[in-house]
Amino acid sequence: xxxxxxTHNFERQxxxxxxxxxxxxxxxxxxxxxxxxxxxxxxTPEQIVKINDDTxxxxxxxxxxxxxxCHLNPSHTGEFQVQEMxxxxxxxxxxxxxxxxxxxxxxxEMDPIMEELEKQDxxxxxxxxxxxTGKCDEESDPSDIAYLARRWPNVTxxxxxxxxCGIRGVEMIADCPNVLVDTSGGQPEAxxxxxxxxxxxxxxxxxxxxxxxxxxxxxxxxxxxAEISDADRELILWKxxxxxLKI
Amino acid sequence: MIFDVNTAVGVWPFRNLRFAGNPKALxxxxxxxxxxxxxxxxxxxxxxxxxxxxxxxxxxxVIPGFIPAFAVRPDYKQWKTIQAKAVALYPSFHNYKxxxxxxxxxxxxxxxxxxxxxxxxxxxxxxxxxxRAMVPSVPAADVEAFADALPEAxxxxxxxxxxxxxxxxxxxxVYGEMASFEPFxxxxxxxxxxxxxxxxxxxxxxxxxxxxxxxxxxxxxxADLLAKIHSGNAAKLYC
Numbered sequence: 407x408x409x410x411x412x413t414h415n416f417e418r419q420x421x422x423x424x425x426x427x428x429x430x431x432x433x434x435x436x437x438x439x440x441x442x443x444x445x446x447x448x449x450t451p452e453q454i455v456k457i458n459d460d461t462x463x464x465x466x467x468x469x470x471x472x473x474x475x476c477h478l479n480p481s482h483t484g485e486f487q488v489q490e491m492x493x494x495x496x497x498x499x500x501x502x503x504x505x506x507x508x509x510x511x512x513x514x515e516m517d518p519i520m521e522e523l524e525k526q527d528x529x530x531x532x533x534x535x536x537x538x539t540g541k542c543d544e545e546s547d548p549s550d551i552a553y554l555a556r557r558w559p560n561v562t563x564x565x566x567x568x569x570x571c572g573i574r575g576v577e578m579i580a581d582c583p584n585v586l587v588d589t590s591g592g593q594p595e596a597x598x599x600x601x602x603x604x605x606x607x608x609x610x611x612x613x614x615x616x617x618x619x620x621x622x623x624x625x626x627x628x629x630x631x632a633e634i635s636d637a638d639r640e641l642i643l644w645k646x647x648x649x650x651l652k653i
Numbered sequence: 654m655i656f657d658v659n660t661a662v663g664v665w666p667f668r669n670l671r672f673a674g675n676p677k678a679l680x681x682x683x684x685x686x687x688x689x690x691x692x693x694x695x696x697x698x699x700x701x702x703x704x705x706x707x708x709x710x711x712x713x714x715v716i717p718g719f720i721p722a723f724a725v726r727p728d729y730k731q732w733k734t735i736q737a738k739a740v741a742l743y744p745s746f747h748n749y750k751x752x753x754x755x756x757x758x759x760x761x762x763x764x765x766x767x768x769x770x771x772x773x774x775x776x777x778x779x780x781x782x783x784x785r786a787m788v789p790s791v792p793a794a795d796v797e798a799f800a801d802a803l804p805e806a807x808x809x810x811x812x813x814x815x816x817x818x819x820x821x822x823x824x825x826x827v828y829g830e831m832a833s834f835e836p837f838x839x840x841x842x843x844x845x846x847x848x849x850x851x852x853x854x855x856x857x858x859x860x861x862x863x864x865x866x867x868x869x870x871x872x873x874x875x876a877d878l879l880a881k882i883h884s885g886n887a888a889k890l891y892c
């Protein structure tokens with residue numbers, strides 16, 4: 407069994423190739439996080455609604471294979487965030503909220519989202535990277551995620567992009583038990599996964615690909631070649647995701 | 654048999670690498686995955702001043718079937734006497750330009766001796782560089798000018814990303830390696846590239862070898878194209 411917690415249904419590519427590619431690579435279910443870059447890093451409320459409507463339609467179309475997340479831009483009013491979360495998360499097979507680079511997650515505007523996630527017992531999947539170059543203005547790094555996680559210890563947070571967060575990123579969230587890290591994205595660099603398992607345990611790592619920004623096959627290959635136990639591989643490939651998404 | 658043009662021995666200073674100091678383990682690892690030939694360079698070359706030492710270490714480490722790509726730079730005159738099938742150029746790390754007259758003089762001489770020129774476009778994703786070692790990638794425009802100036806040279810670009818592989822479309826003497834190239838649809842991405850100029854590379858040990866293997870094997874490529882990339886093109890290039 408394999409569940410991919412990090413894919414995107416980009417309008418320009420269509421969702422069919424994302425679904426077909428996953429099936430061809432033996433993946434049993436995928437999480438669609440939305441077309442989060444369609445309108446740049448700062449989508450308007452209307453654009454957010456459209457992105458989420460498209461994800462709702464895709465999750466309905468591929469019922470049983472696709473799960474969905476609600477995309478938000480935390481710079482919008484708290485009232486809008488909560489209203490949009492309630493609208494989207496009430497749909498079948500929707501599990502949580504995906505945030506990109508619209509707003510650094512240390513900012514207090516995150517509070518209405520986190521409060522609602524806590525109330526609904528849903529999870530947050532947040533883009534994250536320790537970038538030396540090319541960092542966006544509001545982009546969150548692992549120290550920001552750790553800050554957020556300590557303020558909201560009852561909300562499960564998936565910190566995206568293990569390779570981009572690196573050793574330092576794992577260190578930052580090591581003492582935040584409510585933070586997991588996904589394996590998506592980045593070059594297939596060896597050693598990070600093994601390190602993360604040693605440092606925070608396999609129970610806090612979930613498989614993701616970041617398709618179609620990345621390709622399923624090399625992203626799965628990281629799990630195949632990493633020097634880890636079969637039990638840990640199973641936790642990462644699907645058991646942890648099943649647990650935190652409650653599916 | 655798969656021929657991997659992007660393998661390395663030695664230590665990369667920013668990582669706790671597998672097989673460091675144990676080339677036998679590296680080659681055993683590759684052989685288990687069907688990779689029994691290739692080209693190997695030394696991860697110490699970008700940062701070590703003593704290239705003779707690095708090249709001697711590399712020569713000791715490499716096993717039959719694999720070709721050592723000895724490091725050269727235009728301001729170190731050992732290139733004049735070097736005996737090799739392939740050499741590695743690190744313009745960004747060694748702080749020179751491919752279009753400098755000294756570089757072209759060196760490259761012309763090496764090419765005249767049928768030595769394949771490997772240009773290391775980068776070693777890692779620039780976004781993840783060490784804060785005090787932000788070495789830029791080699792500019793694609795410099796590679797184009799270099800290839801124009803050396804039409805007889807055999808040039809291999811290692812760790813190509815994004816559109817850099819398209820340089821092969823404009824220069825018949827340029828070959829592209831794909832360890833750092835990861836489009837969602839590999840088959841579609843390769844459709845517009847010259848199949849005779851693509852080479853298999855894994856960037857082992859820095860990357861997981863299986864990533865490069867599965868990327869091609871699961872792309873449902875035409876069998877002839879896959880065979881060319883896996884080893885056919887390299888067999889002609891390094892003969």
